[in-house]
Amino acid sequence: MRCPRDQCTLIEPGSPQLSLYADNGIHCCEKCQGMLLDAEAAQSSIAREILNQMHEAFTVEGNEVALDCPTCETKMRVRTIVFRKPDGSETEPIELDGCPSCSSFWFDADELQSLTPSLEVTEEVPEVAGALAVLIQMLLLLPYRIF
Numbered sequence: 001m002r003c004p005r006d007q008c009t010l011i012e013p014g015s016p017q018l019s020l021y022a023d024n025g026i027h028c029c030e031k032c033q034g035m036l037l038d039a040e041a042a043q044s045s046i047a048r049e050i051l052n053q054m055h056e057a058f059t060v061e062g063n064e065v066a067l068d069c070p071t072c073e074t075k076m077r078v079r080t081i082v083f084r085k086p087d088g089s090e091t092e093p094i095e096l097d098g099c100p101s102c103s104s105f106w107f108d109a110d111e112l113q114s115l116t117p118s119l120e121v122t123e124e125v126p127e128v129a130g131a132l133a134v135l136i137q138m139l140l141l142l143p144y145r146i147f
């Protein structure tokens with residue numbers, strides 16, 4: 001599978017062997033640190049359920065964007081999503097690209113980073129990908145609203 005932004009080959013969830021990648025079906029782009037989440041590839045049933053619920057919102061609405069779904073090559077759609085934090089406040093809205101056909105989502109690194117301004121994506125800091133993956137895993141456990 002290839003990154004929809006820069007066409008680099010995405011790293012499969014199994015390599016490196018990090019359970020949170022496998023749990024959430026995360027394919028990561030080494031170049032831009034963007035992440036593909038796929039309900040089909042998620043090993044955690046909770047993650048699969050949440051991703052399938054989020055997918056519903058993309059089947060009915062959303063503006064088509066110039067991104068081909070890395071999984072099935074359908075044109076993806078964009079929607080705005082806000083997560084509610086445990087203290088009751090809400091995260092900054094982020095733009096989430098989702099496939100109307102299969103249950104894949106694309107998280108751009110800079111969208112995720114807007115939630116954690118301290119992270120900086122540079123080639124010297126590959127562990128940012130790990131931090132972003134942790135962030136995604138936390139987000140998926142929070143209630144959310146899609147606009």
Ligand SMILES: [Zn+2]
Nearest residue numbers: 003006029032
């Ligand atoms: Zn990329």
Ligand SMILES: [Zn+2]
Nearest residue numbers: 069072099102
């Ligand atoms: Zn798709």
